[in-house]
Amino acid sequence: MTAAFALATSLLWGLADFGGGLLTRRLHALTVVVVSQTLAAVALGAVVLATGGWREAGPQLWFAVAAGVVGPAAMLCFYRALALGPMGVVSPLGSLGTVLVPLGVGFVAGERPGLLQAVGMVVAVIGVLLAGGPRFGGASVESRTIVLTIVSALGFGAVMALIAAASTTVTGLFLALFVQRVCNVAVGGAALYATVRRGTPALPEGGMPVLRAALPALAFVGIADVAANGTYSVAAHNGPVTLAAVLASLYPVVTTLAALGVLKERMRAVQTAGACCALLGSVLLAAHG
Numbered sequence: 001m002t003a004a005f006a007l008a009t010s011l012l013w014g015l016a017d018f019g020g021g022l023l024t025r026r027l028h029a030l031t032v033v034v035v036s037q038t039l040a041a042v043a044l045g046a047v048v049l050a051t052g053g054w055r056e057a058g059p060q061l062w063f064a065v066a067a068g069v070v071g072p073a074a075m076l077c078f079y080r081a082l083a084l085g086p087m088g089v090v091s092p093l094g095s096l097g098t099v100l101v102p103l104g105v106g107f108v109a110g111e112r113p114g115l116l117q118a119v120g121m122v123v124a125v126i127g128v129l130l131a132g133g134p135r136f137g138g139a140s141v142e143s144r145t146i147v148l149t150i151v152s153a154l155g156f157g158a159v160m161a162l163i164a165a166a167s168t169t170v171t172g173l174f175l176a177l178f179v180q181r182v183c184n185v186a187v188g189g190a191a192l193y194a195t196v197r198r199g200t201p202a203l204p205e206g207g208m209p210v211l212r213a214a215l216p217a218l219a220f221v222g223i224a225d226v227a228a229n230g231t232y233s234v235a236a237h238n239g240p241v242t243l244a245a246v247l248a249s250l251y252p253v254v255t256t257l258a259a260l261g262v263l264k265e266r267m268r269a270v271q272t273a274g275a276c277c278a279l280l281g282s283v284l285l286a287a288h289g
Contacts, residue, residue, distance in 0.1 A: 002239025005231045006247035012228035014254020018262075019221040021255070023214060027204050030192040032218065033075060034185060035211070040222030041181035047174050056172035063166035064176040067159045068183020074155025076191060081148035097150075101157025102164075102236070102245030111240050116284055121246045124281025127253065130274025160245065163229050164236040173233050177226055246281070 023032045048054055103121075166176035196202050204210045228248075235244035253274070 002235045002243055003247055005235035005238070006244040007250070009228045009232040009235060009244075009248040010250040011254055012224045012231065013248070013251035015258060016221050016224035016228065017251060017255045018258040019217055019224070023217055023221065026210065027214060028192075028195075028200065028202055030076075030188060030195060031202050031204075031211075032221070033072060034188040034192050035215075036218045036222035036225070037181050037184040037188060038222075039215070039219045040226045041178060041185055043219075043223055044174060044178040044181055044226060048171075048178050051171045051174055053171040053175040053178070056167065056169060056175050060166050060168075060172075061176060061179050063162045064179040065183055067162035067166065068180040069187055070155050070162070071159045071180070072184050072187040072191065074152045074159065077148045077155065078152035081145050081152060084145045084148070097153025097155070097157035101154060102161050102241050105161050106241035106245070109241065111242050120281045120284030121242070122281070123277050123284065124246045124250065127250070127274045127277030127281055130270050130277060157245075159229075160232055160236075160248070164233050164241070167233065168237065170234075173230055176233075177229055180229070181222075181226065 020032055020036070023036075163176060163180065166180075167173040192202055228251075232244060232248050235248065
């Protein structure tokens with residue numbers, strides 16, 4: 001069950017990233033974050049009310065608050081790194097933190113992978129890195145870009161670990177995700193307000209009609225992101241965190257395949273090799289699990 005939920009996480013995150021990437025071609029990146037997370041918070045609020053999730057409130061929700069603060073900060077660092085450096089370097093490195101941080105948590109908790117699982121982890125991580133299409137030549141990447149990428153990677157991994165620690169029940173998970181989204185909106189909204197004050201418009205060219213037309217897609221991005229957090233938490237609570245972390249980190253492969261199928265982008269040989277490695281690694285991990 002851990003493998004199934006972790007793979008569902010990678011599918012949902014991959015589709016959410018693909019949708020978010022398409023939307024940021026027409027809308028301000030912070031507008032995409034704030035609106036999609038607001039819609040997700042509204043949906044989660046309804047679920048919390050319907051399930052009585054507020055009764056699960058307790059000190060563990062501070063983990064959700066921390067995830068809600070760290071998440072937007074990591075995303076902003078990630079977008080900034082993408083603007084400064086080559087996507088083929090930034091994207092796979094940014095996803096690596098979703099493996100390393102939860103793996104570290106699992107090792108500290110005493111988890112030790114078997115031989116087949118260890119091989120699967122190595123193969124899957126190599127696949128994630130190659131699927132991003134890393135550039136092996138060309139100009140060096142600025143140190144500022146590398147620092148921003150590392151910060152975003154650690155932030156993404158920290159969010160996964162924090163959400164997993166924020167709840168132990170399904171209804172508690174709904175409440176934790178709701179709290180995280182409210183904090184996401186608060187932090188992202190403050191950043192968006194600051195950019196507007198500096199003269200950057202929050203609305204796209206065409207104004208509110210364009211934003212209203214994009215609401216269904218924004219809702220999908222926000223809800224898919226929420227669902228991915230939920231399936232990861234279930235995976236982490238029902239099996240080894242190390243297994244959940246590696247399988248969940250396969251989302252760049254999903255994004256790449258979505259771009260191939262929808263946008264007709266051509267995959268480089270290194271990306272094809274990466275996708276195959278990621279698939280092989282997931283099979284080894286799932287077989288062990």
